[in-house]
Amino acid sequence: MMVMAVMKALSLKKSVYVLVIASVLSGCVSEEERLARCEAKGVSRDVCYQVDRANQQMIDNNAQQSAYANARAAVKQHAQATKKKSVYYYEGMEIKKVSTGLNINGLPASLVEKEESATVYQQGLHYFIVYNTGHLAVLNNQRQMLGWAK
Structure with missing residues (x-):
């Protein structure tokens, strides 16, 4: 009875707070x-x-x-x-980042390696390293650096 009298005296919001606090403290x-x-x-x-x-x-x-x-x-x-760049160019190649990976001149590149900081793709005689920072490096088939795609 006393609890009901106290509940009526308090507003609905305050009574909800009291009930929450009481239920939390009962489990302590x-x-x-x-x-x-x-x-x-x-x-x-x-x-x-x-x-x-x-x-x-x-x-x-x-x-x-x-x-x-x-x-x-x-x-x-x-x-x-x-916003990160999604289209890069390197020596006449158009390199696009798409949801499925990387497209070079409209053809998909195959995923070679995925690390925490970068992803490596291959298409034809080139390797493409896409860094999480947004940079894209182009390598030849011996994995020697050719340059950065812009």
Whole structure:
């Protein structure tokens, strides 16, 4: 009854906040409670403490790794927001970046190698290295640098 009286006194928004906070806090267990449960199973307090510390450290490490991964993903998205060039020219060749890879004078190039920072394609006697920075290098069949496509 008392809860209902308090709920009526609060606005709907405030009552939702109170319910959320109450539900979150009801699931919380203090360190002492965790140690008491462990000791109730017949394990010494020192071992229980060490296990609890290890669990807390593992949770912290996982949260930190997730935060780093999310931050890396966010930074990559900022870099991708810039418009990259999609058509290059080198000695009469028209090189286009398309969704399926690379087209040279309208013919598809085959994927040779894909790395984190660059992708290598081959078409005819030429190799084409497409860097994530937007640069495109042209190599001959002995993989000697011929120049940069512009």
